[in-house]
Amino acid sequence: MAAERHRVPPVVELRDVTFRREGRQILHGIDLVVREDEHWALLGPNGAGKSTLLGFCGAVTHPSSGTVRVLGQQLGRVDMQLLRRSIGHVNPRHPLRSPLTIREVVLTGLVGSVDVPPRWQPAPADLDRADSLLDTLGLAELGGERWPTLSQGERGRALIARALISRPRLLLLDEPSTGLDVAAREQLLETVDLLRETHSHLASIMVTHHLEELPTTTTHAMLIKDGGVVAAGPAEVTVTTENVSAAFAHPINVRHQDGRWAARALSARQLSNSAG
Structure with missing residues (x-):
């Protein structure tokens, strides 16, 4: 089954992707492969490059170098506007x-x-x-x-x-919990989890910097810092205290229970006590 799965072309494929803006290197040699029925989280601090990566996946932005393929089409060799019609994008800042x-x-x-x-x-x-x-x-x-x-x-x-109305194969969620209170956030995450049943072949990528906003159906994660990959792979072995602390450049205790993650930054006193 695993061999058959890997013969199917990826939904998203980034190979050695870099991006420069106004002479500044934003992303450094990023590799990412997202397959059907995988649900990825892009995690990292503000300014890490998450939104830029999502722009590649959404056929909005071209890389400075490297290769980006979305739904089997290589950016730079495809009508971007036409490709975007096959991608679902959830942006809480919808400018209606x-x-x-x-x-x-x-x-x-x-x-x-x-x-x-x-x-x-x-x-x-x-x-x-x-x-x-x-x-x-x-x-x-x-x-x-x-x-x-x-x-x-x-x-x-x-x-x-x-x-979802256009029946996309790829769903992008750009910090979908922005501005929500706790109850509304949980209702939204329940909705995202429901998609595993109602849209079983859909692949998704969610951008966030809060671990509490990850739905239980998250299968994979990539942590990035300063435009580079800290760790990537199956969520349970990637979203860890060590990797999250490295991505956010601060000691953070990560817990995973009942399919959900939680994070708590350690205070200076806690660090001093643990060192003692």
């Missing part, structure tokens, strides 16, 4: 300014726009799929509500539905 209904927001995922395009009409099958996704994600009764009336947690789940 029009008071669309939740159903309309979900439908915009079909055309990759923020607002509903003029004179565009979704097909009956599209409307059915939007309603089905809203039902699956616990938003069936809110389909006719306007975006400004939603809570942050409801918006997060609606954006997941929007990302």
